[in-house]
Amino acid sequence: MLLICALTGITFVISCKSGGSHSDTLSFKTPEQGQGYGLGEDVKVQLDVPADAKIGSVNYLLDGKPVGTKNNAEALTIKTGDLSLGYKLITAVVDNGSKKDTVTINIVLKSAIKPSQFSYKVINTFPHDTSSYTQGLEYHNGRLLESSGEYGFSTLKWVNLQTGKASPKIDLEEKFFGEGSTLIGDKIILLTWKEDVGFVYDAKSLKQLGTFPYQNSREGWGLAFDGKRIIKSDGTNRIWFLNKDNYKEESFVDVYDNNGPVDQLNELEYVDGKIYANIYQTDKIAIIDPKSGSVVSYIDLTGILPAKDRFPNTDVLNGIAWDAAGKRLFVTGKKFSKLFQIQLVPKG
Structure with a gap:
């Protein structure tokens, strides 16, 4: 028991x-x-x-x-x-x-914390591929590492921030639904949704180097890296911490705010000691204390993609990237036409 x-x-x-x-x-x-x-x-x-x-x-x-x-x-x-x-x-x-x-x-x-509330101010906009069902997003030295999902359309690619063009780019086999990805040294790891397998790639060429299984989490959703541990979501309110060398799940925290569990945690980013997590099918990002699992803040991104920039295939908000050197925060969504650099604005 x-x-x-x-x-x-x-x-x-x-x-x-x-x-x-x-x-x-x-x-x-x-x-x-x-x-x-x-x-x-x-x-x-x-x-x-x-x-x-x-x-x-x-x-x-x-x-x-x-x-x-x-x-x-x-x-x-x-x-x-x-x-x-x-x-x-x-x-x-x-x-x-x-x-x-x-x-x-x-x-x-x-959680005993009442989360603080943030809105946003758009600082800059950049092009984003409207065919990309964004599942993973990171910023590294002027480029975005992006992974996308959907069976038959899943990709892993390096994207030029200014142009939105991808090079290099690889396609996953049709039987795999791509999910979150993260850069660890000279390697990239990529999750799949329900296939119980993750992939390891050479960061420069995107050549596949290996695979690894999931131990406990039921699905693969989001990934991030805090410099020591891999951080993983599985669509529940649980966040897993994985060994960066063998990719095994070693511990976890359950995420709560002052009202109860916060479920459907999706794409992840590690920002100044906190975990930022998209909440699937909402316009909210939860800012989470990785030690306790408490939600300390929410970011409300309602309306960030104007109606004029939406297309029939435009899907939900998903994708957070942090430029640690430049202190820039980027967000986008699944098949969004734009990627946004934003500044957080406290709500009154």
């Missing part, structure tokens, strides 16, 4: 919410099953022990890791300030000297 509960929030609720106790006599007085807490809020944990029960020591674990030991069912306080968000499994292992009972319960940690 512990492994299942720790892996996915959805499975966690189903498997743990039936009461979670291996004992007919012991239960939790506090917290309540599924109770929500703001990140940083103390969680008081105490067992409800029948009067005739004998209690020796109680060892408490949070997601399988020891957090404290109490005697005679005394209350334990769990500090949450340094934890990530999402569902957490609390386990009490009760030892009365002759046998051990295990009692479990789950809580959910939500």
Whole structure:
């Protein structure tokens, strides 16, 4: 149960919410099953022990890791300030000297931050290929690294920022739906949507060098690189962190704002210590604390592509690129006719 509960929030609720106790006599007085807490809020944990029960020591674990030991069912306080968000499994292992009972319960940690709100100002516009179903976008030394999707039309290419022309460019096999991409040293890695495989390319020639499988995430969506770890989205509210050398998923955070989980995280960019994520089928970008998973800000890009620049095939906003040296932020969308350099404007 512990492994299942720790892996996915959805499975966690189903498997743990039936009461979670291996004992007919012991239960939790506090917290309540599924109770929500703001990140940083103390969680008081105490067992409800029948009067005739004998209690020796109680060892408490949070997601399988020891957090404290109490005697005679005394209350334990769990500090949450340094934890990530999402569902957490609390386990009490009760030892009365002759046998051990295990009692479990789950809580959910939500963001305690009310996200700040930003609008935008368009600083400059550049051409964008209206055949490109944009899935990945990065800026490197005057060029854009762009990957696009759709079966039979997926590509990986280097794009001249000023002209929108691509060179070099490769097409994926028709059986692959291209997704996010990111540059790591002299290599590029590219995700596919439902094919459970990623590709490795030479950054200069775009010659394929290898492939790698997905371990835990259900799909491939967005990619970014923070200089140490690969950052990956899978269309849920979960962000994965991958080893930059072997591409294995090593950890994750679940993304929440002050109202609950933020799902359908799509194209990603790492900007000054924060993760920027398109929220699929919306005009919003979430700015996320990669340590906790809290959404600290939202960018509302409503109306960025004027009606006169929309065509029958124009799709949703997707694509964020950051020029770290020039401090320029670029955004575009799937089959948009333009790419925009924007400046964030705080909303009143």
